[in-house]
Amino acid sequence: MPLAARSTVRRFSEAYLSRTREGMWEDSRDALADLDLPGRERILDVGCGTGELSRILAEESDAEVVGVDADPALLEVAREAAGIPVVAGDARRLPVADDAFDLVVCQALLVNLPDPERAIEQFARVSSDLVAAVEPDNSAVDVRSTVSREQRLERRVRAAYLEGVETDVALGETVADRFEDVGLADVSTRRYYHRKEIEPPYSERSLRAATRKASGAGLADHERELRRELADAEYDAIRSEWREMGREVVEQMQAGDYRRIEVVPVDVTVGRVT
Numbered sequence: 001m002p003l004a005a006r007s008t009v010r011r012f013s014e015a016y017l018s019r020t021r022e023g024m025w026e027d028s029r030d031a032l033a034d035l036d037l038p039g040r041e042r043i044l045d046v047g048c049g050t051g052e053l054s055r056i057l058a059e060e061s062d063a064e065v066v067g068v069d070a071d072p073a074l075l076e077v078a079r080e081a082a083g084i085p086v087v088a089g090d091a092r093r094l095p096v097a098d099d100a101f102d103l104v105v106c107q108a109l110l111v112n113l114p115d116p117e118r119a120i121e122q123f124a125r126v127s128s129d130l131v132a133a134v135e136p137d138n139s140a141v142d143v144r145s146t147v148s149r150e151q152r153l154e155r156r157v158r159a160a161y162l163e164g165v166e167t168d169v170a171l172g173e174t175v176a177d178r179f180e181d182v183g184l185a186d187v188s189t190r191r192y193y194h195r196k197e198i199e200p201p202y203s204e205r206s207l208r209a210a211t212r213k214a215s216g217a218g219l220a221d222h223e224r225e226l227r228r229e230l231a232d233a234e235y236d237a238i239r240s241e242w243r244e245m246g247r248e249v250v251e252q253m254q255a256g257d258y259r260r261i262e263v264v265p266v267d268v269t270v271g272r273v274t
């Protein structure tokens with residue numbers, strides 16, 4: 001989760017990105033079809049973080065993939081783990097020449113910017129052909145769990161988070177309008193459902209996630225946004241119920257009974273520079 005909000009750049013930990021991207025694009029890459037990856041020569045992945053999307057782009061194309069991010073620590077991971085060249089920079093002022101790439105793409109970047117249109121303008125400036133954004137609709141996440149209160153609590157926390165967060169984390173299909181506003185043509189959107197399933201036998205990561213729930217750490221990830229929306233007593237009550245819920249998850253896991261499915265809708269919007 002975000003480490004802390006610092007000026008206008010929201011920061012993320014390597015562990016958060018690895019945890020939340022697990023399994024993404026492994027089941028199907030159909031929603032990436034309009035990026036025409038096999039036909040690309042130079043791709044810029046803006047807000048690449050640890051290179052989670054960069055790796056997919058490299059696997060699906062013969063292009064040179066370059067990553068840009070505002071966070072030098074994440075870039076270092078992308079350089080080493082994804083094996084891509086990286087450049088430090090702000091998406092709103094890309095340190096890249098006009099028309100230098102034939103695809104400029106981001107994943108989960110626009111939802112973290114107070115002014116996503118500024119970044120889209122930059123994407124259109126540095127692309128000679130395609131611009132794409134892969135953005136989650138965080139308002140439409142669905143959670144099913146064998147711990148019944150997990151579903152209810154997550155819904156409650158998500159609603160408060162959506163109210164408390166300072167950027168539009170549910171951009172969804174509105175990205176298409178923003179693409180058209182900056183003059184991109186042939187704009188299309190495809191939806192991908194990132195499905196995360198926990199069931200026996202439990203992975204190390206699932207066991208760690210359960211421990212995080214029981215300790216309240218999972219909730220603390222969002223504390224800043226939640227406290228903006230909830231009174232102190234309300235936050236404390238939710239935190240205490242959250243930890244109890246976490247303990248129930250751990251108990252169900254010990255008995256091999258715990259199952260959880262989370263589905264995050266992700267919109268892939270593509271436009272062409274005219």
Ligand SMILES: C[S@@+](CC[C@H](N)C(=O)[O-])C[C@H]1O[C@@H](n2cnc3c(N)ncnc32)[C@H](O)[C@@H]1O
Pocket residue numbers: 008009010011012017021046047048049050051052053068069070071074089090091092106107108109112113
């Ligand atoms: C949610 S993470 C997504 C990372 C990666 N694209 C992925 O999907 O795993 C958002 C990324 O955007 C970066 N970021 C946030 N604001 C930025 C800005 N103004 N310019 C460049 N990168 C930014 C963060 O450092 C972070 O790596």
